[in-house]
Amino acid sequence: MQFKEPLFFDIHKENKDANVQELSQGLLCPQATLSPKYFYDEMGSVLFDAITLLPEYYPTRTELQIFTQQAHDIHAQFPKQATWVDLGSGNCEKAVNLFSHSMPSTYIAVDISVDYLSNHLKDLQAKYPEVDVVGVGMDFSNSLQFPEKLQQQLTQEPLLALYLGSSLGNFNPTEALYFLERVAVLCKKGQPGSGLIIGIDLVKDTGSLERAYADDLGVTAAFNLNVLRRANQLLGSDFDVRDWQHIALFNVQESRIEMHLQAKRNLTVQWHGQQRFFKQGETIHTENSYKWSIDNFTAQLHKSGFTSVQHWTDQKSQYALFWAS
Template sequence: MIKTPRFTQLQLADPGNEQHELITGLTAAAAHFSPKYFYDLLGSRLFDAITCLPEYYPTRTEAGILRNQGEKLASVVPHEAVLIDLGAGNCKKGMSLFDFIHPSRYVAVDISVDFLREALEEVQRQHPDMTLDGLGEDFSTEFRLPSELRLNPETPKVFFYPGSSISNFGPDEALVFLKQIQAYCVKNPKSGLLIGVDLVKDKATLEAAYDDALGVTAAFNKNALLNINQRIGADFALADWAHVALFNTEQLRIEMHLEAVRDATVHWTAQGDGKRTFRQGDRIHSENSYKWLKSSFEALLREAGFKDVTAFTDENEWFSLFWAS
């Protein structure tokens, strides 16, 4: 009989706080919301579809590095450690490490709890003997490994943060996040972080990756409005909004926005009735995805306290995995 993965759910952000955060963002002079609101169940499925698109090079490039350089990677990353997959999504990248580093236990962390449960059941089917834990957590403000997991602080840990998800943080926030992970690594000299980072490249390639011809990324962006409708009782109408993705060459980041195609008044019922009128052309900023130079990201890891850093890149230097211990 196949085991059922254990699941621990940290108190995800208090719904009242989330509503406050959303309404504050939507009523700000420059309207915005956090990219974490992309990831309800449908959003996670849409992200999976994005990873299959010809324009979306990050997933296949990173998976190629893991496949082609797995042996080299296995010579620096500890074996039989606890593998902690941050923003695990469908867990496929985490699973691809199993044959190389033979983790003793796999802990998958994600905000998209229902999607993570499904993904972990599949991991358990494929690896019936592996000890699996799911951890439902929003780590955008603080990352915590709860005591319920009963992880020995001294056991070697491999934190795995693939998909360039770190890119949703600006450089200062990324540093804070990396320091939190580094603090969990200091108890055992073998512990470390294996992190995937998308590198600066030409604007056309970057913009196409976030604005595909099929319109899947547009659907992913607009689905956040449906998620927000649920969370704050809002009435965003999808037909009023268009997907915009552009590379900001000064900040070295892809920005995703939703742009009003006509004047649109949006109402919500949470936290007292509210509304905002957006004029045609007004935008709501929905995501930043920072692109890094290999040398700058390596410097950031060192600033966070990691001492040894090894980089693994593809032949075009489009994407880099770093092992930092």
């Protein structure tokens, strides 16, 4: 038996000059930064998958628990015979876990890690031949402009947008609003019944939050340090990962987890005629993960253009799934 092949559109063309400029500017800021989008080369994607299996990292399993315990109510909102657009799909597992209750007619997986995504789609298409599987490699944090060949598909059926795993937390509230506004526009392209299902990590005690981002095995540390290897590849810098250590802290005032890489000694990093001296203890800020309250995020969804909002939480109210249409 010959299986059909998934379609794949790679519109995430690495702009080397833009990467160099962004990385260089970030490292030269008074508080040095590296964008979290640079986490997700193939190595980073594999490490993140490992993070989701850690006992300290509750979001992935809690999200699945809510889907399982509230399956009837949640899936009742999903449109039938719909096109699913899975934003930040990774290995597609989070969406595929839902196939036993709701099966899309077309599944469009979108991720910035092009090679990692394409490697998973062939097996997915073989496992679900009744579903048209499509991959789109793109940086959707900047644009939700899909290839021309997909435009008709996005309008001819109801559209279900998925943004799972609490990834919205990487955006600050202003960026999150802008992103959600674009998702609302995307959903409005679909036929009646279209909507968004999104996972959101909720504010909770500092200890639980910090443990989730600083596990005992050091997997999150490896994930964070890998961004230095990525910077070396893209920028031509001379970071030595042995000179840095991972730290995670909850910024109560900003309601966000911050991940940093802290210099273990005084050192200078050089790249393309530029350099930055780091004192021992100085950090590079690599990621934020904002935590929301139910009321604040409900208001954010309404503000972004959705008119109907529902939510479900786990018993401890650690995490929430929102349906918006």
